[in-house]
Amino acid sequence: MAKGKEIVLFLDYDGTLSPIVDDPDKAHITDAMRSAIREVASCFSTAIISGRQRNKGNQFVNFLPAKEYLSTIQEKIIEVLRENIATIKGSTIEDNLYCISVHYRRVKSEEDVGVLKEIVETIMKAYPDFQISGGRKVMEIRPKINWDKGRALLYLLETLGFDNFNDVLPIYIGDDKTDEDAFKVIVHIGHGFPIIVSSVAKETMASFSLRDPSHVMAFLIRLAKWKRKLTTHSSPKPNKVVDDDQKKENY
Secondary structure, three states, rough: OOOOOOEEEEEEEOOOOOOOOOOOOOOOOHHHHHHHHHHHHHHOEEOOOOOOOOHHHHOOOOOOOOHHHHHHHHHHHHHHHHHHHOOOOOOOEEOOOOOEEEEEEOOOOOOHHHHHHHHHHHOOOOOOOOEEEEEEOOOEEHHHOOHOOOOOOOHHHHHHHOOHHHEEEEEEEEOHHHHHHHHHHHHHOOOEEEEEEEEOOOOOOOEEEEEHHHHHHHHHHHHHHHHHHHHHHHHHOOOOOOHHHHHHOOO
């Protein structure tokens, strides 16, 4: 399947390279994972697609096609949300510049979670140009623009020069609902590996699965080793150089 094609690797961050944690600002990758990413990136074109701000780490990738919405997000929506959900213990707001994430992983009461969702949905009725999408214990608020991780994947492929999908074998690894758009793109291309990270069976467009970030790391290491082994075996062996004295000894 990979013969004659260049493998390009796309990685989600939270829940894929780092474990899901209560505080999103503490979703750090391990040194071992960082080493695995560095290793695989030396073998293949590799991109990390994340909704986080790029300045939260060099590993984060963010696309910014919605500058006209920035002032509304920063000057209005965030402040209104902060004022209204302050009473929900355990809730947090993450400012991703062009996207607002309302986290409720640390909200212990299901009743409070329901109240939180109702507050957010009520507030956002005043902003019809924005939409709410769900994730793992998070509500993400973003402008209604034609942009998602699937389109990000296509944009990166085009930027890397893969206008002809016959020349590329994309691998996308992600764990959340927002990654499904990228899985769909690979399915549409007709070849590649959409891989979901999940310890339980779930409905998904992905064709393959890895259990958790530790399994992702093992996969990246094996992928890099396979590439290096393939390169070594395909490299032509150097010709043996025999000097004149050696030639004489053979006669």
